[in-house]
Amino acid sequence: MPTTEDNMLGSLLTALTAAAERSRSAGRTTSERIRRFETEQLTLHVLAATVVFLIVLPVLIAALVSTKRAGIVTSIGDLVPGGHALSNYRRALIGLEFWRFMLNSFVMSVAVVVGKLIVSLLAALVIVYYRFPYKNAVFLFILFTLLLPVPVRFVPLYRLTTELGMGNTFFAITVPYLASATTVFILRQHFLSIPASLVETAKVDGVGPLRFLWSVLIPMSRAVLVGVSVIMFVYTWNQYLWPLVIINAESLQVAQVGLNLLRGQASTGEVAWSMVMTGSILTLLPPLALLVLFRRQLLETFTIQQK
Amino acid sequence: MSTETGRESRRSGALVSVMRWMENLSDTQYAYLLLIPVFVLLGVVALYPLLRTFELSLFAISADFSSTNFVGAGNYVELFTGGKNRYLPGGTTFLPEGFGLGALLNSALVVTIIFAVTSVLFETLIGLGQALILDQDFYGRRWIRAAIIIPWAVPVVIQGIIFFLMFNSNVGFLTPPLADLGLLAPTNTLNDTASATFIIIVADIWKTSAFMALLILAGLQSIDRGLYDVAKVAGATKWQQFKLITFPLILPTIGVAVLFRSVQAMRVYGIIDTVSSCTVVPSLSCMVVATFTTREGTSAAIAFVTAAIIGIVVMGLIAWQGEDAI
Structure with missing residues (x-):
């Protein structure tokens, strides 16, 4: 009888918890408990602050160096901000045409996010709410692509794109990214937590799947949709290898490749290392801004991958 | 619900006929219809490249792509x-x-x-x-x-x-x-x-x-x-x-x-x-x-x-x- 057993376990747990509560409050005076609580809080804050500091340190160093003239850091003492912030950022954006790289990256990322969202929403909707033959096979097939390493697709995809004459176009840096197993996976996990009875009711009421998606699922999943969009945007914005090989025209190139060009110039001494850091911080700003703006939705989405 | 259908039926043209056609599909057919985009994309950017990679790995291809010889498992x-x-x-x-x-x-x-x-x-x-x-x-x-x-x-x-x-x-x-x-x-x-x-x-x-x-x-x-x-x-x-x-x-x-x-x-x-x-x-x-x-x-x-x-x-x-x- 599992139910009785559960009940017994439940009441045992409550009794023990109550006992624990009693023994804890009996053992110490209030001031003692507050003091203990305060030390614990202090330790936690110190630990957390150390972790955060170590994590953010490299980015802070980059931001510091981007305000200097030469950008050579040979000792800890060199890590003070310089006075060239404005001129560095102006030169990167206008003189080195970073505005164009960033615009290209931005358009590419938005296009990929919108396309991916539509395709993945349809797939997740079907996988969660419809019973049809080979359903599990379909889901496994989608998941399988998650495991395909990029280089495996690289060689044929390069051939295909160039043979179609799409080598140097906007098309080449968006369409290959539209299919995403990760997004389908996250959306599926989230939809699973929405009761199936909803879709039954909708079916009885004669509401079609697309209408159901639009007026029930999407409003119910706003946070996750925002979170997943941020993940997709950051992922696309950070793409480097594929745009590098498939795009030849510098006017079409994306920020990551532009940044690596700048890095190459710095290695040969054409520009100062501080300019590279300026470019890095510029390239880092959009993902960072999204992270700060949508941190709540993003954290919620990250935890979904688990369920 | 009835006003909704009334409004729908007054519209005409290709969109409505497509909608009507879709409404008459069975659940299974509908499910696969909605899966078409993801299938096509995965097929083109994932499955096809995988199979093609395997096929290419069975050939010896010269640097200028001029000669292609089947070598079977030779590359491996x-x-x-x-x-x-x-x-x-x-x-x-x-x-x-x-x-x-x-x-x-x-x-x-x-x-x-x-x-x-x-x-x-x-x-x-x-x-x-x-x-x-x-x-x-x-x-x-x-x-x-x-x-x-x-x-x-x-x-x-x-x-x-x-x-x-x-x-x-x-x-x-x-x-x-x-x-x-x-x-x-x-x-x-x-x-x-x-x-x-x-x-x-x-x-x-x-x-x-x-x-x-x-x-x-x-x-x-x-x-x-x-x-x-x-x-x-x-x-x-x-x-x-x-x-x-x-x-x-x-x-x-x-x-x-x-x-x-x-x-x-x-x-x-x-x-x-x-x-x-x-x-x-x-x-x-x-x-x-x-x-x-x-x-x-x-x-x-x-x-x-x-x-x-x-x-x-x-x-x-x-x-x-x-x-x-x-």
Whole structure:
């Protein structure tokens, strides 16, 4: 009888918890408990602050160096901000045409996010709410692509794109990214937590799947949709290898490749290392801004991958 | 509902007839109709390339693409017997040519496995530590959680540049102290295979630990707090609580996180290319990229071996954790 057993376990747990509560409050005076609580809080804050500091340190160093003239850091003492912030950022954006790289990256990322969202929403909707033959096979097939390493697709995809004459176009840096197993996976996990009875009711009421998606699922999943969009945007914005090989025209190139060009110039001494850091911080700003703006939705989405 | 249908029927043209056609489909037909976009895309950008890669790996293709000869498993045989090493960049090899440290670190297969195992291990341990801190209740923890995902948002090129500058032997301020400890080569640090591999692993741990922490944190927060109260009554120490309650309950979560990360780590490329170079730190993906313009058949064979290794890792982890993991 599992139910009785559960009940017994439940009441045992409550009794023990109550006992624990009693023994804890009996053992110490209030001031003692507050003091203990305060030390614990202090330790936690110190630990957390150390972790955060170590994590953010490299980015802070980059931001510091981007305000200097030469950008050579040979000792800890060199890590003070310089006075060239404005001129560095102006030169990167206008003189080195970073505005164009960033615009290209931005358009590419938005296009990929919108396309991916539509395709993945349809797939997740079907996988969660419809019973049809080979359903599990379909889901496994989608998941399988998650495991395909990029280089495996690289060689044929390069051939295909160039043979179609799409080598140097906007098309080449968006369409290959539209299919995403990760997004389908996250959306599926989230939809699973929405009761199936909803879709039954909708079916009885004669509401079609697309209408159901639009007026029930999407409003119910706003946070996750925002979170997943941020993940997709950051992922696309950070793409480097594929745009590098498939795009030849510098006017079409994306920020990551532009940044690596700048890095190459710095290695040969054409520009100062501080300019590279300026470019890095510029390239880092959009993902960072999204992270700060949508941190709540993003954290919620990250935890979904688990369920 | 009736006004809705009334309005629909007054509309005319192609859209309405398509809508009407769709309404008359059975559930199964409708389901497959909605799956068409994802099928087409996955077919074109994933399944077709995979099959094509396999096909290409069966041919010897000359550098100028003028001759293509079917060699069957020839590329694979040569790859595993060392015959392909001459096409790999900078004297690197596919399998190690000996058991000394130098020979091991010269092999793309060994370096990829060392990288994957070490970085995933440390990321899991550090991520677990961070998650245990973040699981505590303290003021400002939501902001700290947001702060620790910053490295995840940092593009690999920037990550590369930052670590390059920190560890470059001419200008990097971190090289001298670490070289004094004997961890890094004092000069030409990023061209020294052992040092560069070490730095790349550190860079990867920096970028991904927090991501692991968030995944593990989700598992920690789903644990019933009552269990700890029971444990306290029973007089369990903090360590016993961790060993007997926390760890077993988050093990499945850790399994999934390790699975996702291992798949990613096995295909490492970007951080190697930006911090050091593929000739110094050879990885399997590096070899694919380095050979694909000159030796397409070889490149395809390496790519397919990489995919197979990843497949084995995934199946191993799923077998360990059971299918519930996914």
